[in-house]
Amino acid sequence: MKILIKNGYVYDPLNKIDGEIMDIAIENGKIVESISGEVIEIDAKNMIVMPGGVDLHSHIAGSKVNSGRLLRPEDHYKDIEKKTNIRRSGVGHTIPSTYTTGYRYSEMGYTTVMEAATPPLKTRHTHEELNDIPMIDKGCLTVLDNNWIVLDYLSKNELEKCAAYIGWILNAVKGYGIKIVNPGGVELWGWGKNVKTIDDQVPPFNITPREIIRGLCKINKMLNLPHTIHLHTNNLGTPGNYRTLIESMKCVSDLSNGSIILHVTHVQFCGYKGYSWITLSSGAEEIAKFVNENKYVTLDLGQIVFGDATTMTADGPFQYILYSLSKNKWINSDVEAETSAGIVPYRFKKKNYVNAIQWSIGLEIALLIKDPWRVFLTTDHPNAGLFTSYPKLIAWLMSKKAREKILEKVNKRAKSKMILPSLEREYTFYEIAIVTRAGTARALGLKNKGHLGIGADADVAIYDVNPKEINPSKEYKKVRKAFRKAAYTIKDGKIVCKNGEIAENIFGKTYWVNVDIPKDLLVSTISEVKGKFEEYYTVKMENYAIHENELLKSAPLKINSNL
């Protein structure tokens, strides 16, 4: 299929194109210089043309997501999707069924989504769900920081073998990168305990969270992975934790030679100042100052959206705290020798002091960090809000008026403590394109995504809003509406959505890293690990590995490691 998108205002930050009127030509699923012959023309006059959205942190598939679905039938009853001739049926709301997840992302012009956390032992399940999510390309980040064999190696400082083992795991379970979740703390949660600082000891491993983060950061470089380590910090969701965040960012500062080496995720949840929930305030200024001064870090927001959410994370101890506070129903699910997971339904309320402060922290961070290439738009779906709320976030970032509209209704004491009302900055469409696609694609190291240059994947979103006529600051509702339902979503060169409705049911690829590890090192490491593996786990090493044909559309990225 050949497509010519004509006369749109193109926002393509990776190629420094800022709202120029251009034609985009598509052939065989790629962006090309020009096309001729039989062509489908899309008239994008007075519309915005951007690369397809790329979400680098969302919980869409796997055992914890599915436990959340199971836990909340009440959540599904109010949000149903009927079967049509094109699309399968399904349910929402906070944790949509797999097909609905794919459709709703696509309707907003998103084309690539990374599942943010999967334990290796259960990653076969994650891939089975990813196989059933249509419309988008996807992948999953592998939780490795509380993995016993990794911890054993790190505590002995045997980094090379540790790297070889992690490389083997990523190949074996078809993972995309190294996810760290409350390093050390989740292992202690196996005994119902947690860590409090990044220098606490984690018995019996004789290691600290600091050493785990540093070790994995080094290994990430040794393996030459496309994405940096992806860190969910210690003390998440605890008053005063902005200090833990800053210490965690600092602890790898000497490992960077100017390049970006660390991604901290859902930073809102670790931006809390104060000593208790009553004295909670925003740590956004300190965080933004640090990030503005230190170029080796990227962040994503984990922005709160008022309304229903289902919190879910591998951070078991944090979820237990949330259960104790809320008394909502609670799932905990530990995974042997690897990690844990917790799930608690939650509703963020405007009139709640803590929730209002949480809401302001995300936006303050986004507005105070100067470089949009290093702070990305997420809601840590479905934790702080749902991915379907992204258009709201876009409106908040682009319009002070939109923020003020909410500020009128939030808890008054909270409002009096916020710096948000004093922030004048409003994002441009160019900056929105960075924080929702160009920047995230770059951070993930997906070279053919997030831009519209020649040879890029033909993943394109067209939004029906005229950037030259509209004043987003005032007319934020029009912006919100346009981003809610893309005029067109093009995936792999096919028109898959039109006027926000699914036009074709397609299946995207699953990306994973196929790391090339020197054979001798791999063989010796695996033979060393095998005995331990069978002592720690209840499955055989052979049965832990996932065959490539278990993925519907496998897309390995060949990586030459530095080992």
Add this chain to the structure above:
Amino acid sequence: MKTINNVVCSFCGCLCDDIEVNIENNKIVNVKNACSLGLSKFLNYNKHRILKPRIRKSKEFVNVSLEEAINECVKILSNANYPIIYGWSNTSNEALRVGIEIAELIGGVIDNTTSVCHGPTIIGVQDIGESTSTLGQIKNRADLIIYWGSNPLHAHPRHLSRYTALSKGRFIKTRKERKVVVVDVRKTATANIADVFIQIKPNSDYELLTALRYAVNNGEIEQDEVAGVPVEKIEELAEMMVSCKFGALMFGLGLTMSPGKHRNIEAAIALVTDLNKYTKFVILPMRGHYNVTGANNVTCWITGYPFAVDFSKGYPYYNPGETTIADIIARGECDAALIVASDPISHLPIESARKLSKIPIVTIDPHETPTTRVSRVVIPSSYVGIECEGTAYRMDGVPLRLKKIVDPPDGIISDEEILKMILSKLKGD
């Protein structure tokens, strides 16, 4: 002779993955590491096979071609107003994915055997959540192991040696380091190897669980006994629970299917949840069929609900008691059934089974069952994990890939392939 290692046993929810199988001329001749149940399946699966598709014509079964059987199945399903599609706990996730699409396409109800076993467990979890873990967490850490209303030595024979009391883990290595408690209405084989056996009066689990929860939270019980158990014994057990380092409560149908049903499960979950104030504690259901856990998972990710999903409105709708097949059949509402890898005529309540036998049934199964005998159409399939590959989930949700180790009989294909043929005919492809 060829030896295949690390074969996953497709019998019970334990999914033991260390089985060694010897094959000679496409025949399994020897099996190592399996329990008596697994061994029996590997050695005897080939008995009582159905080898030809068949259709009931007037009163007799007539062997037909696969195509003819599929056509008849499609005719029955497309003529039905409210068909049910049921089974799934003894087949692969891949087969179920197709089954769900068929149910959605024809506006039927898809249900799995959870309906008649651990359905109350799921409803309990939906009400209050659960603190759970994979089995390896128990192997590595648990110093207190409680089996409640389940007898694993008979139903899941390797559960204790692979995952709990008799296993060797990183932190806990011997039986001596673990306390084992059995709560049951009779002294079972498992109770015989326990440190503490608590014999409970039948049908009073809820009372005992509630009393235990009260004791765990430092309440003083005023009665002399609860559920036939002296209060001293309840307090002793509560003390064991609070003071262990890592406790695990595993329960079976003794808890789910005795009066109280999901209320029993809620009481057990609430007890375990409370225990996490004092120590680490998890709860796990002892799932029976080898892939009933997978059936719940696949149904849940595609439809939002883990069993009993009604598509008659064009979207997934779930209301156990209304959309569960035993109830639908009892109300006489369904007018056709597709049964895959299950035997509802044997395990449904007798009234439902009798009514089911009156409507046209299509059964896909490798071997003869009472259900195949009353079916209108029978299509034989291969065994997942022996004659074809497939994914299944262990009782704790650990997903495993089942292997193909021998060829199926001539002309026999997998559930997944048969269902795909039915789906494609239904779609008019």
